[in-house]
Amino acid sequence: MAERHVLGISGGKDSAALAIYMRQHHPELNIEYFFTDTGKELPEVYEFLGKLEGFLGKKIEYLNPDRDFDFWLKEYNHFLPSPQTRWCTRQLKLRPFELWVRPMLAAGDSVTSYVAIRADEEYREGYASKHKNLKIALPFRENGIDKAAVGEILEASGVGWPEYYKWRSRSGCTFCFFQQKIEWARLKENHPEAFEEAKDYEKNAMEHGSPFTWSQGESLSELEKPERLIQIFKDYDERKARVAARKTQNPLRPVEIDDIDDIYGDDEGNGSCNICHK
Structure with a gap:
Protein backbone atom coordinates (compact mmCIF):
# COMPACT_ATOMS: atom_id res chain seq x y z
CA MET A 1 0.00 0.00 0.00
CA TRP A 167 -10.51 36.72 -25.18
CA ARG A 168 -12.12 33.80 -23.35
CA SER A 169 -13.21 33.13 -19.77
CA ARG A 170 -12.37 29.44 -19.36
CA SER A 171 -10.37 26.51 -20.65
CA GLY A 172 -11.87 23.42 -22.23
CA CYS A 173 -12.62 22.25 -25.74
CA THR A 174 -12.68 24.80 -28.55
CA PHE A 175 -16.39 24.18 -29.05
CA CYS A 176 -17.47 24.01 -25.40
CA PHE A 177 -21.22 24.68 -25.17
CA PHE A 178 -20.68 26.77 -22.02
CA GLN A 179 -19.10 29.55 -24.08
CA GLN A 180 -20.89 32.87 -24.19
CA LYS A 181 -21.80 34.31 -27.56
CA ILE A 182 -18.97 36.85 -27.38
CA GLU A 183 -16.58 33.94 -26.93
CA TRP A 184 -17.91 32.20 -30.03
CA ALA A 185 -17.41 35.45 -31.93
CA ARG A 186 -13.86 35.70 -30.59
CA LEU A 187 -13.18 32.04 -31.41
CA LYS A 188 -14.02 32.87 -35.02
CA GLU A 189 -11.52 35.75 -34.85
CA ASN A 190 -8.71 33.91 -33.07
CA HIS A 191 -9.10 30.34 -34.37
CA PRO A 192 -11.28 30.38 -37.50
CA GLU A 193 -10.39 26.77 -38.33
CA ALA A 194 -11.73 25.62 -34.94
CA PHE A 195 -14.90 27.65 -35.48
CA GLU A 196 -15.41 25.95 -38.86
CA GLU A 197 -14.91 22.53 -37.28
CA ALA A 198 -17.54 23.36 -34.66
CA LYS A 199 -19.92 24.44 -37.45
CA ASP A 200 -19.38 21.12 -39.23
CA TYR A 201 -20.15 19.17 -36.04
CA GLU A 202 -23.27 21.26 -35.50
CA LYS A 203 -24.50 20.80 -39.09
CA ASN A 204 -23.97 17.04 -38.87
CA ALA A 205 -25.82 16.87 -35.55
CA MET A 206 -28.78 18.86 -36.85
CA GLU A 207 -29.00 16.60 -39.89
CA HIS A 208 -29.32 13.67 -37.46
CA GLY A 209 -32.11 15.38 -35.53
CA SER A 210 -30.15 16.79 -32.61
CA PRO A 211 -32.28 19.31 -30.67
CA PHE A 212 -29.18 21.22 -29.54
CA THR A 213 -26.94 23.81 -31.17
CA TRP A 214 -23.61 24.80 -29.63
CA SER A 215 -24.87 28.25 -28.69
CA GLN A 216 -28.30 28.43 -27.13
CA GLY A 217 -31.02 29.76 -29.40
CA GLU A 218 -29.05 30.00 -32.64
CA SER A 219 -26.71 28.03 -34.86
CA LEU A 220 -23.14 29.08 -35.49
CA SER A 221 -24.07 29.81 -39.11
CA GLU A 222 -26.60 32.35 -37.82
CA LEU A 223 -24.22 33.70 -35.19
CA GLU A 224 -21.43 34.41 -37.69
CA LYS A 225 -23.53 36.63 -39.96
CA PRO A 226 -21.86 40.07 -40.13
CA GLU A 227 -24.81 41.98 -38.72
CA ARG A 228 -25.18 39.46 -35.87
CA LEU A 229 -21.47 39.66 -34.98
CA ILE A 230 -21.68 43.45 -34.88
CA GLN A 231 -24.61 43.19 -32.47
CA ILE A 232 -22.81 40.68 -30.23
CA PHE A 233 -19.74 42.89 -29.90
CA LYS A 234 -21.91 45.97 -29.34
CA ASP A 235 -23.93 44.25 -26.60
CA TYR A 236 -20.75 43.05 -24.92
CA ASP A 237 -19.09 46.49 -24.95
CA GLU A 238 -22.22 48.14 -23.55
CA ARG A 239 -22.54 45.60 -20.77
CA LYS A 240 -18.84 45.84 -19.97
CA ALA A 241 -19.15 49.63 -19.64
CA ARG A 242 -22.13 49.26 -17.27
CA VAL A 243 -20.23 46.80 -15.08
CA ALA A 244 -17.14 49.04 -15.03
CA ALA A 245 -19.22 52.04 -13.99
CA ARG A 246 -20.63 50.14 -11.00
CA LYS A 247 -17.32 48.59 -9.98
CA THR A 248 -15.25 50.13 -7.19
CA GLN A 249 -11.61 50.49 -8.19
CA ASN A 250 -9.24 48.56 -5.93
CA PRO A 251 -5.97 50.54 -5.56
CA LEU A 252 -4.15 47.32 -4.66
CA ARG A 253 -5.17 45.78 -7.98
CA PRO A 254 -5.21 48.67 -10.48
CA VAL A 255 -4.94 46.30 -13.44
CA GLU A 256 -7.48 43.52 -13.60
CA ILE A 257 -8.00 40.89 -16.26
CA ASP A 258 -11.06 41.37 -18.49
CA ASP A 259 -13.25 38.69 -16.93
CA ILE A 260 -16.16 37.76 -19.19
CA ASP A 261 -17.84 35.87 -16.35
CA ASP A 262 -17.88 39.03 -14.23
CA ILE A 263 -19.64 40.84 -17.05
CA TYR A 264 -22.24 38.21 -17.86
CA GLY A 265 -22.60 36.57 -14.44
CA ASP A 266 -25.32 33.92 -14.46
CA ASP A 267 -27.09 35.20 -17.55
CA GLU A 268 -25.11 33.27 -20.12
CA GLY A 269 -22.65 30.39 -20.14
CA ASN A 270 -23.34 29.54 -16.50
CA GLY A 271 -22.71 26.18 -14.83
CA SER A 272 -19.39 25.11 -16.32
CA CYS A 273 -18.01 21.69 -15.42
CA ASN A 274 -15.37 21.70 -12.67
CA ILE A 275 -13.17 19.01 -14.15
CA CYS A 276 -12.97 20.78 -17.53
CA HIS A 277 -12.63 24.41 -16.50
CA LYS A 278 -11.07 24.58 -13.06
Whole structure:
Protein backbone atom coordinates (compact mmCIF):
# COMPACT_ATOMS: atom_id res chain seq x y z
CA MET A 1 0.00 0.00 0.00
CA ALA A 2 1.17 3.52 -0.83
CA GLU A 3 -0.09 7.03 -0.28
CA ARG A 4 -0.64 8.80 -3.60
CA HIS A 5 -1.40 12.45 -4.28
CA VAL A 6 -2.89 13.55 -7.61
CA LEU A 7 -3.91 16.94 -8.98
CA GLY A 8 -5.80 17.47 -12.21
CA ILE A 9 -4.77 20.41 -14.39
CA SER A 10 -7.51 21.71 -16.69
CA GLY A 11 -5.50 24.43 -18.42
CA GLY A 12 -7.50 27.02 -16.50
CA LYS A 13 -6.39 29.54 -13.89
CA ASP A 14 -7.70 27.85 -10.74
CA SER A 15 -6.11 24.41 -11.14
CA ALA A 16 -2.84 26.01 -12.26
CA ALA A 17 -2.85 28.24 -9.17
CA LEU A 18 -3.59 25.21 -6.98
CA ALA A 19 -0.62 23.33 -8.46
CA ILE A 20 1.60 26.33 -7.72
CA TYR A 21 0.15 26.69 -4.22
CA MET A 22 0.72 23.02 -3.36
CA ARG A 23 4.27 23.15 -4.75
CA GLN A 24 5.04 26.17 -2.57
CA HIS A 25 3.25 25.12 0.63
CA HIS A 26 3.61 21.34 0.53
CA PRO A 27 6.90 20.53 -1.21
CA GLU A 28 7.11 17.35 0.86
CA LEU A 29 4.23 15.81 -1.11
CA ASN A 30 5.05 13.87 -4.27
CA ILE A 31 2.09 15.14 -6.26
CA GLU A 32 1.30 13.53 -9.61
CA TYR A 33 -0.10 16.13 -12.01
CA PHE A 34 -2.37 15.05 -14.85
CA PHE A 35 -4.22 16.63 -17.75
CA THR A 36 -7.04 14.83 -19.55
CA ASP A 37 -6.40 15.66 -23.18
CA THR A 38 -9.47 15.46 -25.41
CA GLY A 39 -7.49 16.53 -28.49
CA LYS A 40 -9.94 19.41 -28.97
CA GLU A 41 -8.25 21.90 -26.63
CA LEU A 42 -7.15 25.40 -27.52
CA PRO A 43 -3.49 25.62 -28.62
CA GLU A 44 -2.98 28.23 -25.90
CA VAL A 45 -3.82 25.56 -23.32
CA TYR A 46 -0.89 23.36 -24.39
CA GLU A 47 1.44 26.38 -24.34
CA PHE A 48 0.33 27.24 -20.81
CA LEU A 49 0.79 23.66 -19.61
CA GLY A 50 4.38 23.75 -20.83
CA LYS A 51 4.98 26.97 -18.91
CA LEU A 52 3.44 25.47 -15.78
CA GLU A 53 5.65 22.38 -16.07
CA GLY A 54 8.67 24.68 -16.04
CA PHE A 55 7.61 26.14 -12.70
CA LEU A 56 6.67 22.81 -11.14
CA GLY A 57 9.87 21.16 -12.32
CA LYS A 58 7.82 18.09 -13.11
CA LYS A 59 6.01 16.63 -16.08
CA ILE A 60 2.25 16.79 -16.28
CA GLU A 61 0.97 13.39 -17.36
CA TYR A 62 -1.41 13.61 -20.30
CA LEU A 63 -4.34 11.19 -20.09
CA ASN A 64 -5.56 10.56 -23.61
CA PRO A 65 -9.05 9.05 -23.83
CA ASP A 66 -8.99 5.67 -25.55
CA ARG A 67 -12.06 6.73 -27.51
CA ASP A 68 -12.17 10.21 -28.98
CA PHE A 69 -14.91 12.82 -29.41
CA ASP A 70 -15.97 11.47 -32.81
CA PHE A 71 -16.43 7.96 -31.38
CA TRP A 72 -18.69 9.17 -28.59
CA LEU A 73 -20.60 11.51 -30.90
CA LYS A 74 -21.66 8.45 -32.93
CA GLU A 75 -22.49 6.54 -29.74
CA TYR A 76 -24.84 9.36 -28.74
CA ASN A 77 -26.59 9.34 -32.13
CA HIS A 78 -24.69 12.42 -33.32
CA PHE A 79 -26.39 14.56 -30.66
CA LEU A 80 -24.14 17.34 -29.45
CA PRO A 81 -23.29 17.49 -25.75
CA SER A 82 -25.18 20.19 -23.89
CA PRO A 83 -25.70 21.54 -20.36
CA GLN A 84 -28.52 19.00 -20.07
CA THR A 85 -26.48 16.07 -21.43
CA ARG A 86 -22.80 16.53 -20.60
CA TRP A 87 -21.57 13.31 -22.14
CA CYS A 88 -18.29 14.94 -23.19
CA THR A 89 -17.29 15.56 -19.57
CA ARG A 90 -18.36 12.08 -18.55
CA GLN A 91 -16.64 10.20 -21.38
CA LEU A 92 -13.64 12.40 -22.21
CA LYS A 93 -12.70 13.74 -18.77
CA LEU A 94 -14.12 11.62 -15.92
CA ARG A 95 -13.77 8.21 -17.55
CA PRO A 96 -10.03 8.59 -18.39
CA PHE A 97 -9.34 9.79 -14.83
CA GLU A 98 -11.18 6.82 -13.35
CA LEU A 99 -9.31 4.39 -15.63
CA TRP A 100 -6.00 6.01 -14.64
CA VAL A 101 -6.62 5.90 -10.90
CA ARG A 102 -8.24 2.44 -10.87
CA PRO A 103 -4.96 0.42 -10.72
CA MET A 104 -3.79 2.55 -7.80
CA LEU A 105 -6.96 1.79 -5.85
CA ALA A 106 -6.88 -1.88 -6.86
CA ALA A 107 -3.38 -2.10 -5.38
CA GLY A 108 -4.78 -0.84 -2.08
CA ASP A 109 -3.20 2.59 -2.37
CA SER A 110 -4.74 5.58 -0.64
CA VAL A 111 -5.25 8.36 -3.20
CA THR A 112 -5.89 12.02 -2.39
CA SER A 113 -7.14 14.11 -5.31
CA TYR A 114 -6.72 17.87 -4.95
CA VAL A 115 -9.46 19.96 -6.58
CA ALA A 116 -9.33 23.73 -7.21
CA ILE A 117 -12.68 24.85 -5.82
CA ARG A 118 -12.20 28.29 -4.30
CA ALA A 119 -13.42 29.66 -0.97
CA ASP A 120 -15.83 32.00 -2.80
CA GLU A 121 -17.51 29.11 -4.65
CA GLU A 122 -19.78 27.73 -1.93
CA TYR A 123 -22.19 26.48 -4.58
CA ARG A 124 -19.65 24.21 -6.28
CA GLU A 125 -18.98 20.62 -5.35
CA GLY A 126 -16.00 18.47 -6.19
CA TYR A 127 -15.84 15.08 -7.85
CA ALA A 128 -17.88 12.60 -5.82
CA SER A 129 -15.60 9.73 -4.86
CA LYS A 130 -17.11 6.25 -5.17
CA HIS A 131 -14.19 4.47 -3.52
CA LYS A 132 -13.28 4.53 0.17
CA ASN A 133 -9.55 4.94 -0.65
CA LEU A 134 -10.09 7.93 -2.96
CA LYS A 135 -10.30 11.14 -0.97
CA ILE A 136 -11.08 14.61 -2.33
CA ALA A 137 -9.21 17.59 -0.86
CA LEU A 138 -10.19 21.25 -1.40
CA PRO A 139 -7.16 23.29 -0.22
CA PHE A 140 -8.44 26.64 -1.54
CA ARG A 141 -11.75 26.33 0.27
CA GLU A 142 -10.04 25.15 3.44
CA ASN A 143 -7.55 28.04 3.40
CA GLY A 144 -9.79 30.90 2.27
CA ILE A 145 -8.28 31.31 -1.21
CA ASP A 146 -10.71 33.28 -3.41
CA LYS A 147 -10.71 34.44 -7.02
CA ALA A 148 -8.53 37.50 -6.36
CA ALA A 149 -6.00 35.39 -4.47
CA VAL A 150 -5.80 32.96 -7.40
CA GLY A 151 -4.72 35.84 -9.64
CA GLU A 152 -2.10 36.90 -7.11
CA ILE A 153 -0.69 33.35 -6.96
CA LEU A 154 -0.36 33.19 -10.76
CA GLU A 155 1.28 36.59 -11.04
CA ALA A 156 3.64 36.23 -8.06
CA SER A 157 4.89 32.88 -9.36
CA GLY A 158 5.82 34.32 -12.74
CA VAL A 159 3.65 31.76 -14.51
CA GLY A 160 0.99 34.37 -15.19
CA TRP A 161 -2.32 33.88 -16.94
CA PRO A 162 -3.09 31.60 -19.87
CA GLU A 163 -3.07 33.63 -23.09
CA TYR A 164 -6.64 32.71 -24.00
CA TYR A 165 -7.93 34.76 -21.05
CA LYS A 166 -7.41 37.78 -23.28
CA TRP A 167 -10.51 36.72 -25.18
CA ARG A 168 -12.12 33.80 -23.35
CA SER A 169 -13.21 33.13 -19.77
CA ARG A 170 -12.37 29.44 -19.36
CA SER A 171 -10.37 26.51 -20.65
CA GLY A 172 -11.87 23.42 -22.23
CA CYS A 173 -12.62 22.25 -25.74
CA THR A 174 -12.68 24.80 -28.55
CA PHE A 175 -16.39 24.18 -29.05
CA CYS A 176 -17.47 24.01 -25.40
CA PHE A 177 -21.22 24.68 -25.17
CA PHE A 178 -20.68 26.77 -22.02
CA GLN A 179 -19.10 29.55 -24.08
CA GLN A 180 -20.89 32.87 -24.19
CA LYS A 181 -21.80 34.31 -27.56
CA ILE A 182 -18.97 36.85 -27.38
CA GLU A 183 -16.58 33.94 -26.93
CA TRP A 184 -17.91 32.20 -30.03
CA ALA A 185 -17.41 35.45 -31.93
CA ARG A 186 -13.86 35.70 -30.59
CA LEU A 187 -13.18 32.04 -31.41
CA LYS A 188 -14.02 32.87 -35.02
CA GLU A 189 -11.52 35.75 -34.85
CA ASN A 190 -8.71 33.91 -33.07
CA HIS A 191 -9.10 30.34 -34.37
CA PRO A 192 -11.28 30.38 -37.50
CA GLU A 193 -10.39 26.77 -38.33
CA ALA A 194 -11.73 25.62 -34.94
CA PHE A 195 -14.90 27.65 -35.48
CA GLU A 196 -15.41 25.95 -38.86
CA GLU A 197 -14.91 22.53 -37.28
CA ALA A 198 -17.54 23.36 -34.66
CA LYS A 199 -19.92 24.44 -37.45
CA ASP A 200 -19.38 21.12 -39.23
CA TYR A 201 -20.15 19.17 -36.04
CA GLU A 202 -23.27 21.26 -35.50
CA LYS A 203 -24.50 20.80 -39.09
CA ASN A 204 -23.97 17.04 -38.87
CA ALA A 205 -25.82 16.87 -35.55
CA MET A 206 -28.78 18.86 -36.85
CA GLU A 207 -29.00 16.60 -39.89
CA HIS A 208 -29.32 13.67 -37.46
CA GLY A 209 -32.11 15.38 -35.53
CA SER A 210 -30.15 16.79 -32.61
CA PRO A 211 -32.28 19.31 -30.67
CA PHE A 212 -29.18 21.22 -29.54
CA THR A 213 -26.94 23.81 -31.17
CA TRP A 214 -23.61 24.80 -29.63
CA SER A 215 -24.87 28.25 -28.69
CA GLN A 216 -28.30 28.43 -27.13
CA GLY A 217 -31.02 29.76 -29.40
CA GLU A 218 -29.05 30.00 -32.64
CA SER A 219 -26.71 28.03 -34.86
CA LEU A 220 -23.14 29.08 -35.49
CA SER A 221 -24.07 29.81 -39.11
CA GLU A 222 -26.60 32.35 -37.82
CA LEU A 223 -24.22 33.70 -35.19
CA GLU A 224 -21.43 34.41 -37.69
CA LYS A 225 -23.53 36.63 -39.96
CA PRO A 226 -21.86 40.07 -40.13
CA GLU A 227 -24.81 41.98 -38.72
CA ARG A 228 -25.18 39.46 -35.87
CA LEU A 229 -21.47 39.66 -34.98
CA ILE A 230 -21.68 43.45 -34.88
CA GLN A 231 -24.61 43.19 -32.47
CA ILE A 232 -22.81 40.68 -30.23
CA PHE A 233 -19.74 42.89 -29.90
CA LYS A 234 -21.91 45.97 -29.34
CA ASP A 235 -23.93 44.25 -26.60
CA TYR A 236 -20.75 43.05 -24.92
CA ASP A 237 -19.09 46.49 -24.95
CA GLU A 238 -22.22 48.14 -23.55
CA ARG A 239 -22.54 45.60 -20.77
CA LYS A 240 -18.84 45.84 -19.97
CA ALA A 241 -19.15 49.63 -19.64
CA ARG A 242 -22.13 49.26 -17.27
CA VAL A 243 -20.23 46.80 -15.08
CA ALA A 244 -17.14 49.04 -15.03
CA ALA A 245 -19.22 52.04 -13.99
CA ARG A 246 -20.63 50.14 -11.00
CA LYS A 247 -17.32 48.59 -9.98
CA THR A 248 -15.25 50.13 -7.19
CA GLN A 249 -11.61 50.49 -8.19
CA ASN A 250 -9.24 48.56 -5.93
CA PRO A 251 -5.97 50.54 -5.56
CA LEU A 252 -4.15 47.32 -4.66
CA ARG A 253 -5.17 45.78 -7.98
CA PRO A 254 -5.21 48.67 -10.48
CA VAL A 255 -4.94 46.30 -13.44
CA GLU A 256 -7.48 43.52 -13.60
CA ILE A 257 -8.00 40.89 -16.26
CA ASP A 258 -11.06 41.37 -18.49
CA ASP A 259 -13.25 38.69 -16.93
CA ILE A 260 -16.16 37.76 -19.19
CA ASP A 261 -17.84 35.87 -16.35
CA ASP A 262 -17.88 39.03 -14.23
CA ILE A 263 -19.64 40.84 -17.05
CA TYR A 264 -22.24 38.21 -17.86
CA GLY A 265 -22.60 36.57 -14.44
CA ASP A 266 -25.32 33.92 -14.46
CA ASP A 267 -27.09 35.20 -17.55
CA GLU A 268 -25.11 33.27 -20.12
CA GLY A 269 -22.65 30.39 -20.14
CA ASN A 270 -23.34 29.54 -16.50
CA GLY A 271 -22.71 26.18 -14.83
CA SER A 272 -19.39 25.11 -16.32
CA CYS A 273 -18.01 21.69 -15.42
CA ASN A 274 -15.37 21.70 -12.67
CA ILE A 275 -13.17 19.01 -14.15
CA CYS A 276 -12.97 20.78 -17.53
CA HIS A 277 -12.63 24.41 -16.50
CA LYS A 278 -11.07 24.58 -13.06
